[in-house]
Amino acid sequence: MNSTYLAATCTALTGPSSIRLVEQVVRPLQSGEVRIRVHAAGLNFPDLLMTQGKYQFRPDPPFVPGLEAAGEVIEVASDVHSVKPGDRVMAGGKGGALAEQWVVRAASVSPLPAALSFSEGACWQTAASTAWHALVERGHLQAGESVLVLGASGGVGMAAVKMAKHIGAMVIGTGSNEEKLQAIDQAGADHLLDPADEELAAKVKQLTDGKGVDVIYDPVGGDLALTATRAIAWNGRYLIIGFASGTIPAFPANHALIKAYSLIGVRAGESPRRDPQLARRQSMALSELAAQGAIRPQISHRFALTDLTKALAVLERREAIGRVVIEIDTSC
Template identity: 80%
Template sequence: MTSFRGAICTALTGPESIQMQTREARPLASGEVRIAVKAAGLNFPDLLMTHGKYQFRPDPPFVPGLEAAGEVIEVAPDVQGIKPGDRVMAGGKGGALAEQWIVNEAAVSPLPPALTFSQGACWQTGASTAWHALIARGHLQPAESVLVLGASGGVGMAAVKMAKHIGATVIGTGSTEEKRDAIRQAGADHVLNPADKDLAAKVKQFTDGKGVDVVFDPVGGDLALTATRAIAWDGRYLIVGFASGGIPSFPANHVMIKTYSLIGVRAGESPRRDPALAKRQSAALRELAADGIMQPYISHSFPLNETIKALSVLEQREAIGRVVVEMKTSS
């Protein structure tokens, strides 16, 4: 294939700047793999990138998309262990929302039989974030409790499933009854409305007055401070992201009085800086994927030429779990 279609962000003005364009395929460099994308999973950073509001800020024109699944078309001569025809999952800093994607071999892993292409396209980011936050940073133990904010989102739902896999008691928050039902189906022991003025008190009721050992927060905003009132003595507060758009300021005196720890989570950057962690994380994720742990819930699926609609679902906060773009054309 000498050319391919892609969803191109042409200006930093949001999803409406996306245009379907044809690009010429370039030759592979050392260590690279060319994938025929079957499905791409959307993440909140994809939306932020179209507005120029993500920490990684590519200049237009560029192809968004951080993760995908598909079949290998071609590998560079020095690539070992990956061959044309392999069914794979892959991740990167962008480029997945296209019929072809070139990634480094280190970013490619086998697609387990337990996952479809669409599930595989939505698995890596949520699973790696949940594992890194709860295991590497939060050290969550089987008998402990965790409060997952934004539990109906892709990362939040992965955290619910990961925490239950570990054996913890899980409390999740969801803003609608439909979202709360999905969180229950994902395995949460208790589900609350984040707007509930008694949220902190109810969390304490669920934990025999102690509060939760771990808070998993990909939301930020005012809800973060509410969650600190529900945290246990010596608890761990995992700062995962700011999907609400608000970056909270934590009162240092409260942190001191309750002796909880504020812990930053960079699931992508931390392994890049720590090769030993990268090896451990990669091995753990391969095992989890092979066992079908954290299978993503996909609420919306769109063809490639409806990428604008797919991103708008994220922007309107209508997604439950994940949104996927498949490489097909709408009728």
């Protein structure tokens, strides 16, 4: 094993332009850790936000971004028995995936299903866990209910469309251009709407026989969030995933009172860390979904590690349809 490896490093909180490829020294493993040779890493919007210092988790530079990856185990600590060198795996964490090697906790590592390639596996876990945790654990979405997915052409949005259809719900997805709407349609959405349509709320009500949607899945925030609340059903559940628009909405409390809907925060990563029983439940559900090849990610852009700045700019310009992946070595 080489004594050094390359890692894409954020050197200042000034956005993607601060990324530099930096040689890192391989450190000894500590108890419970696994070292992975990264073959592919999935980009997520929080990766972009972290380079700008705008995410909830705000590491100080220099740091290596990247929340998820797939690759091959090259070393395990002496007390790790769940995986072994040579295993093909997926992994998640708070950062560090955008590198040739990644050291993670063994509990964060799972087998790469035969149904998924390295690139698909690298893009699977964060979006799938967000969709599952939001719709199943927090939103209690049931077959036959309706859900409005805002930003449905993004990574977590498209995963939500597929997850909701897997559950058996009626899905309305929003997309800002024809290419994105086509992708949302192919992901399985029953109805497609333009988020800029002034009649968005009225059209959602028409599609739900005047009732409004049971669940709203919102990774966007901003003004669209307030528009969407006008389309929610009595006793509806509004799932707050994130703020890709860059603006945090201020929800009118009187409106939530009058329509008796719930505003529900979703922390798909933090919640299982705080609740071991939830972590086991989520792990089992995601393992089953992965083995089935469900919620297979759509990858619109592929980049080399050396082009990470360009890849993050794609996210910043909202050009991704589905997922963006950094491919380091997918030959194995």
